[in-house]
Amino acid sequence: MTQMAPSAALPVSRLIEAFNKLPGIGPKSAQRLTYYLLRAPHEEVQALAQAILEMKEKIVLCSICQNITDSDPCGICQDGQRDRSKICVVEEPLDILALERTGSYKGLYHVLHGVISPMDGIGPDELKVRELLARLKSPGEVQEVIMATNPNLEGEATAMYLTRLIAPLGARVTRLARGLPVGADLEYADDVTLTRALEGRQEV
């Protein structure tokens, strides 16, 4: 049933190729998706094409927090209920979704769009660092900056570097706690995590 891409009609093989470029989609999945769309109702295909284009055309970066948004400033930055004295610094827009799901943070965010990675040639200039510093310039408004970069080598390096720049501006800089994940097994924990967990232990 499934034909090989090279012998398929040109528009078909072109779509297969396009799907194949997407993350996590191999040649077989690309073929399946293409043949599904080939048989799908015209409206469905049009809606999909429209959705993709609209996403690309209407999404911008929020001029304040650099999150992806369709309105500038974004919903969170506009929300009068949020605590404007706190900024939580994250690597990617997806990290905001994860933090918002907890419902326990009511402050603002700042998206760096990456992380300092010296071996890949990615330094502060390639990230939204200047934009973050600009938000901290007006004194007294932001009291706490929470470093929520990933607890790996590059995330730690980024947090340390930003702390160097932010501390002289007067805001308190904090880092998300590092320790044992819920549901984990102690025997599998690495030394660094266990040490951090011991350091950060709390009264029960």
Place this chain on the structure above:
Amino acid sequence: MTIPKVYKTSGIVLRQRRLGEADKILTIFTPNLGKLDAVAKGVRRPRSKLAGHVEPLTYTSFMLARGRELDIVTQAQTIEVFPTLREELERTGRALYAAELVDRFTPERQESVQVFRLFLETLRRLATEERLDITLRFFEMRLLGHLGYQPQTEECVVCGATLEPVTNGWSAESGGVLCPACARNAPMSRPLSVNALKMMRLFQKGDFAAATRVRTEPSLEADLERHLREYILYVLERDIRSTRFLETLRQTAGRSTPV
């Protein structure tokens, strides 16, 4: 050499690349198998039991299974961690630079016991020593030596004359030090001070303790850095990316406060 389906090796993680949804490809530098890539499954999930053991700059014991394209990490247990390399930015930046040099210079799957020992020693030093830049210069010179790119510092590379204690020339192109007469005819050569030449020789032949015992002016350290950087760039024919971050650090130095 045939490698069995499942094999054990120790090694230092040089770098990680993201793969798919939750996996990473590790570049591991091992003493007996040299540099190799392996997949660590699920390490981007918080509950991964591998994640903490396969962070860059960790010395770890691995169990690897041969895969179709890439080998897969089945078990990992930390042998040695260097907490200060994660907690002090000046150390982090330099350790990553050393890791990048090893990554760029070593071929895949080729025994490199000497370079491995040098790299492990260097990480230990970068984690504890005060003189980080001298530590790096010592590492660079020894690395060049192990890889067969040892700069010639005893006699002039062009005419073979014994070098006098005067300002000589340094040329990456020629492969080392030039006597003043030859240096005049080599447009690409740079002046090499007597003290810089002494340090170069000490890096090559002395032990680490001797090299750190010498007091060096900042200007001499800057010269040594420039000379060796130039030499490495000439040999590698490629940019070393982490040097940019070291420059960035230098610009913000003195403003440090730990998290």
